[in-house]
Amino acid sequence: MENLVSIFLDSVFVGNILLAYFLGMCSFLAISRKMETAIGLGLAVTFVLSITTPLNWLVYHYLLAPGALAWAGFPGIDLSFLKFIIFIAVIAAIVQALEMVIDRYLPPLYMALGVFLPLIAVNCAILGASLFMVERNYNFIESVVYGASSGFGWMLAIITMAGIRKKLRYADVPKGLENFGISMIITGLMAMAFMLFSGITL
Amino acid sequence: MRSLKDFFESHREHFSEGGRFEKLHPFFDAVETLFFIPGIVTKTEPHVRDSLDLKRFMSLVIVALIPPLFFGIYNTGYQSNLASGLPVTFMAVSLKGLRIVLPIIIVSYAVGLAWETLFASIRKHSISEGFLVTGLLFPLTLPPTIPLWQVALGISFGVIFGKEIFGGTGRNFLNPALTGRAFLFFSYPMKMSGDAVWTVVSGVNNQAVDTFSGATPLVVSAVQGSADVIESLLVNAGFTLPKLFYGLYPGSIGGTSALMCLLGALLLIFTGIASYRIIFGGILGVLFAAFPGYIIGLIYGGSSIPMFALNPFYHLVMGGSAFGITYMATDPVSGPGMNISRWIYGFFIGALTVMIRIFNPAFPEGIMLAILFMNLFSPLLDHFAIQFRLKKRVPNV
Numbered sequence: 001m002e003n004l005v006s007i008f009l010d011s012v013f014v015g016n017i018l019l020a021y022f023l024g025m026c027s028f029l030a031i032s033r034k035m036e037t038a039i040g041l042g043l044a045v046t047f048v049l050s051i052t053t054p055l056n057w058l059v060y061h062y063l064l065a066p067g068a069l070a071w072a073g074f075p076g077i078d079l080s081f082l083k084f085i086i087f088i089a090v091i092a093a094i095v096q097a098l099e100m101v102i103d104r105y106l107p108p109l110y111m112a113l114g115v116f117l118p119l120i121a122v123n124c125a126i127l128g129a130s131l132f133m134v135e136r137n138y139n140f141i142e143s144v145v146y147g148a149s150s151g152f153g154w155m156l157a158i159i160t161m162a163g164i165r166k167k168l169r170y171a172d173v174p175k176g177l178e179n180f181g182i183s184m185i186i187t188g189l190m191a192m193a194f195m196l197f198s199g200i201t202l
Numbered sequence: 203m204r205s206l207k208d209f210f211e212s213h214r215e216h217f218s219e220g221g222r223f224e225k226l227h228p229f230f231d232a233v234e235t236l237f238f239i240p241g242i243v244t245k246t247e248p249h250v251r252d253s254l255d256l257k258r259f260m261s262l263v264i265v266a267l268i269p270p271l272f273f274g275i276y277n278t279g280y281q282s283n284l285a286s287g288l289p290v291t292f293m294a295v296s297l298k299g300l301r302i303v304l305p306i307i308i309v310s311y312a313v314g315l316a317w318e319t320l321f322a323s324i325r326k327h328s329i330s331e332g333f334l335v336t337g338l339l340f341p342l343t344l345p346p347t348i349p350l351w352q353v354a355l356g357i358s359f360g361v362i363f364g365k366e367i368f369g370g371t372g373r374n375f376l377n378p379a380l381t382g383r384a385f386l387f388f389s390y391p392m393k394m395s396g397d398a399v400w401t402v403v404s405g406v407n408n409q410a411v412d413t414f415s416g417a418t419p420l421v422v423s424a425v426q427g428s429a430d431v432i433e434s435l436l437v438n439a440g441f442t443l444p445k446l447f448y449g450l451y452p453g454s455i456g457g458t459s460a461l462m463c464l465l466g467a468l469l470l471i472f473t474g475i476a477s478y479r480i481i482f483g484g485i486l487g488v489l490f491a492a493f494p495g496y497i498i499g500l501i502y503g504g505s506s507i508p509m510f511a512l513n514p515f516y517h518l519v520m521g522g523s524a525f526g527i528t529y530m531a532t533d534p535v536s537g538p539g540m541n542i543s544r545w546i547y548g549f550f551i552g553a554l555t556v557m558i559r560i561f562n563p564a565f566p567e568g569i570m571l572a573i574l575f576m577n578l579f580s581p582l583l584d585h586f587a588i589q590f591r592l593k594k595r596v597p598n599v
Contacts (some may be wrong), residue, residue, distance in 0.1 A: 035585060037560025065594075094250070157580060160578050160579060160581075160582055163579070163581035163582035163584075163585050164375050164578065164581050166581055166585065167375055167581040167584075168368060168373065168375060169370075170373060171368040171369045171373040171374075172325070172327070172368070172369025172370070172373060173368060173369060174325070174367060174373070175365060177367060182368075183369065185363060185367065186375075189363065189364075189376055189381065190578055192384055192388065193382075193384075193386070193571060193574040193575045193577065193578050194575070195388065195571065196554070196558060196562075196565075196568070196571035196572060196574070196575045197562070198564060199562050199563060199565065200561055200562045200564075
């Protein structure tokens with residue numbers, strides 16, 4: 001239990017997947033203009049992450065890892081070189097399903113997210129979480145917690161960003177820095193403030 | 203007064219349109235409005251009538267900063283002379299303090315004002331008095347041994363990336379002085395933390411003392427030891443509660459004395475400049491976060507983290523927490539605007555400061571990053587506070 005709490009705190013604050021590893025920047029910068037869409041995308045990413053990370057754990061540990069196919073009678077086979085492509089396939093399938101659900105039940109959110117909803121499939125944060133999960137040798141329960149809390153950390157970052165950009169609506173930014181330039185600087189300053197937690201060992 | 207007015211009138215033409223120094227108009231404007239109320243009258247609505255304009259607002263913050271500034275100068279000189287074995291009479295100590303602190307403040311003002319003027323001239327906005335506050339707050343948070351070029355670097359980062367690229371005062375989202383300090387803290391940790399940076403040691407008869415370990419109370423209480431002895435450890439090192447309250451101990455230039463910050467806080471609250479909600483929220487946060495550990499320490503005795511069991515009031519008076527909560531957290535630009543979010547914002551600043559002191563071995567002090575961290579969330583707190591208000595409103599009445 002203590003272990004799970006520490007994974008949660010670690011992936012939300014200390015090793016925030018966006019502000020410490022800089023994964024998932026593209027949709028973070030593009031969708032953070034409005035609070036509603038930021039919350040929507042944050043929820044979508046959290047949802048996808050909390051499904052795909054455990055799912056990829058199952059796929060990895062029962063199909064891909066060295067010796068994982070022992071249950072089928074092939075203990076000597078190592079398919080882990082396939083993990084990138086298989087993980088992406090799993091993620092893409094889940095995102096497709098999610099897209100259909102949102103389109104059917106939440107059309108305004110669907111319109112607002114636009115092209116970025118299918119692009120969750122190639123959001124680096126999602127693949128990154130699956131790969132970190134393998135690298136850090138999490139077990140199944142840990143991978144569930146890790147996926148959900150990484151998503152929550154990502155959501156926290158994007159809605160904070162949306163709040164700041166709302167506040168900066170009246171800012172007078174130099175011409176060359178408008179939009180993406182200033183967003184990158186804000187992200188950097190945010191990462192600096194998030195270093196509050198760096199160094200905490202849980 | 204008349205001659206001063208004539209002086210401004212006779213030089214106005216050079217700075218107005220078509221004049222020789224047209225580009226430097228913001229500078230002229232800033233100096234003139236320091237003495238006189240500007241003659242500009244708004245022609246269209248809305249007409250806001252208030253004697254408290256930005257200039258008076260910021261000047262009051264400067265006045266409130268005088269106690270920590272003077273005490274900081276005295277304390278810096280006192281610690282320096284004490285460590286170097288020089289006499290600690292009032293005059294000697296004050297002069298020594300001035301010699302250490304004044305160059306830091308001058309560099310901070312000069313470099314910051316240069317950037318400010320540059321941006322104001324090119325981007326055609328006026329120079330704001332907010333800078334006078336930033337340029338004084340920043341040196342007060344630094345250790346006295348800081349090299350002057352780092353002061354220049356830090357204030358440059360703070361003014362440019364903390365404020366000016368967003369369009370100047372009132373448009374930034376982080377406290378500029380703390381942005382500069384955090385930048386220095388992560389870039390030159392050797393000069394910004396540790397034991398040796400808090401006291402300037404000058405040589406007696408040109409024999410420089412190499413190192414002087416003037417441990418701050420935060421460092422003393424972070425050492426590993428059993429928890430029930432932490433207070434006696436502090437007292438043995440000379441840090442009793444009253445001494446920490448008065449502030450005569452090594453630390454950052456202006457941040458050591460809780461008493462002086464209290465004076466400043468009273469003035470700021472009385473004049474309505476600082477939000478008392480943020481200040482009280484911060485104090486509550488510190489006490490609330492430190493209290494459980496104290497109780498557990500009292501009942502069960504030892505813990506592996508000594509600071510965990512420290513009396514909550516120590517957390518209030520030692521390190522920079524009093525200074526930060528009084529002057530930095532109450533920054534009206536980077537703080538939230540709704541009353542309820544001010545309480546939450548202050549509370550989390552206090553609580554996070556204590557949490558970082560206890561749980562984060564990387565940083566002995568947490569107030570700087572706690573304030574920056576909550577600066578990020580203040581627009582969000584405001585957003586949800588407004589949403590909450592809108593939900594509660596009865597429709598169509």
